[in-house]
Amino acid sequence: MSAIRRTLLSCLIASTLSAAACAAEPLKAAFVYIGPTGDHGWTYSHDQGRKALEADGKVQTTFVENVPETADSERVFRDLAQKGYKVIFGTSFGYMNQMQKVARAFPNTVFMHATGYKTAANLGIYDARTYEGAYLLGVVAGKMSKSGKLGVVGSIPIPEVVRNINAFTLGARSVNPAATTRVVWVNSWFDPGKEREAALSLLSQGADVLMQNTDSPAVVQAAKEKGAMAFGWDSDMSKFGGDAQLAASVLNWGVLYKATANELQTGKWKPAGKWWGVKEGAVDITAFSPKVPADVKTLALARRDALKTGALHPFSGPLKDQAGKEVLASGKRYSDAELGKMNFYLQGVLGEVPK
Structure with missing residues (x-):
C-alpha cells in the first residue's frame, strides 16, 4: 500500500479511534479557482460541483477564488496543505507547474489538477470532455445560422481550446458543409470587457451565431443586444442572453468530485486521470431557446x-x-493522447492558431 493510501486510511487502524468514528470524520477538500464564483461560467460550474460534493455530508470543503496562474498560486496551494486539507483541487490549466512543485513538498496530501497532463504519486489529473458540448452547440449553430458564418471568442490558445473550436466547427459542418468559423482571442479566461469587444468584432465581420471558450456571460449579452445568437458555455446563461441563447453546454463537475472523494475515502484513489463527458453525465446540452425549432432540438x-x-x-x-x-x-x-496535443485548426476554421 502506498504512503498516501496509508495516510488516508490511517484513522481506520488508529487505536484511539473506532471505525464508526472514523467513518463519521469528513474528508477535508479545498478548491482553488481562477475566477470568481459568480462568473456564471467555468468557476461557477466548479463551485456548483463543490457544493454538490459537500451536500452529501461526508466532505468538508473550502475554496479560494480569483487566484492567478502565477507563482502566487503556489503560496495558496502550500497554505491549504499546511492547514490540513487532504485533497486540493486546482481548477485551471495554468496551475500545473505550481501544483507539481507543492505536491513534492506535501507527499501526504493529494493534489488534483484540472485539464493538465503532469502526474505524480500524489498529483492526479481530471477533465471534462468540453469538446463534446462544443460539437453539439455546433450542430445547433449550423442549423440556425443564416449566413453560415460562425464566431468563437477564444480564451488562451492551448490544445483544450483549439480542440473545442474544431469540435464546434465539425458539428456545424456536419449539417452545413459550407459553414465557417472565425476566432477572436482575448488571452484571458475571464475578462468581460475583452469578451464583449471580441463578440462585437465577430458580429461586425458577419458572424450571426457565437460560441465562447471564456467564462463570463458577456458574449451572450452582446449577441442579445445586436439581435444575434449565442450559446451558454459551462452553464446556462439564459438569464443574461434571453432567447438569444440558443442552448447551453453545461458541466457537472459534481460527478467527478464525488467519485474522487469516494476513491480517497476507500483507499482506491490513483493519479491516473478521469476525462469524463456526456457518457458519465459530466457534459450536457440544455436550456434550448424557444427560437430553436423542434426538429433542430431533436437532432x-x-x-x-x-x-x-x-x-x-x-x-x-x-x-x-x-x-x-x-x-x-x-x-x-x-x-485521447492526440486530442490532448491538438494545436492546429481543421478545415472550416479561418485564420491561424496564435504562436
Missing part, C-alpha cells in the same frame, strides 16, 4: 445520445486541415 439530443453510447465521436475521419490535406483517414478516430 441535437439525438447526437448527444449517440455520444453517450459511443456511436458518435466528433473527431472521426476523414478529417482535413485548413489546406485541405487529410489528417485523419476514414474509419479512424483521434486518440
Whole structure:
C-alpha cells in the first residue's frame, strides 16, 4: 500500500479511534479557482460541483477564488496543505507547474489538477470532455445560422481550446458543409470587457451565431443586444442572453468530485486521470431557446445520445486541415493522447492558431 493510501486510511487502524468514528470524520477538500464564483461560467460550474460534493455530508470543503496562474498560486496551494486539507483541487490549466512543485513538498496530501497532463504519486489529473458540448452547440449553430458564418471568442490558445473550436466547427459542418468559423482571442479566461469587444468584432465581420471558450456571460449579452445568437458555455446563461441563447453546454463537475472523494475515502484513489463527458453525465446540452425549432432540438439530443453510447465521436475521419490535406483517414478516430496535443485548426476554421 502506498504512503498516501496509508495516510488516508490511517484513522481506520488508529487505536484511539473506532471505525464508526472514523467513518463519521469528513474528508477535508479545498478548491482553488481562477475566477470568481459568480462568473456564471467555468468557476461557477466548479463551485456548483463543490457544493454538490459537500451536500452529501461526508466532505468538508473550502475554496479560494480569483487566484492567478502565477507563482502566487503556489503560496495558496502550500497554505491549504499546511492547514490540513487532504485533497486540493486546482481548477485551471495554468496551475500545473505550481501544483507539481507543492505536491513534492506535501507527499501526504493529494493534489488534483484540472485539464493538465503532469502526474505524480500524489498529483492526479481530471477533465471534462468540453469538446463534446462544443460539437453539439455546433450542430445547433449550423442549423440556425443564416449566413453560415460562425464566431468563437477564444480564451488562451492551448490544445483544450483549439480542440473545442474544431469540435464546434465539425458539428456545424456536419449539417452545413459550407459553414465557417472565425476566432477572436482575448488571452484571458475571464475578462468581460475583452469578451464583449471580441463578440462585437465577430458580429461586425458577419458572424450571426457565437460560441465562447471564456467564462463570463458577456458574449451572450452582446449577441442579445445586436439581435444575434449565442450559446451558454459551462452553464446556462439564459438569464443574461434571453432567447438569444440558443442552448447551453453545461458541466457537472459534481460527478467527478464525488467519485474522487469516494476513491480517497476507500483507499482506491490513483493519479491516473478521469476525462469524463456526456457518457458519465459530466457534459450536457440544455436550456434550448424557444427560437430553436423542434426538429433542430431533436437532432441535437439525438447526437448527444449517440455520444453517450459511443456511436458518435466528433473527431472521426476523414478529417482535413485548413489546406485541405487529410489528417485523419476514414474509419479512424483521434486518440485521447492526440486530442490532448491538438494545436492546429481543421478545415472550416479561418485564420491561424496564435504562436
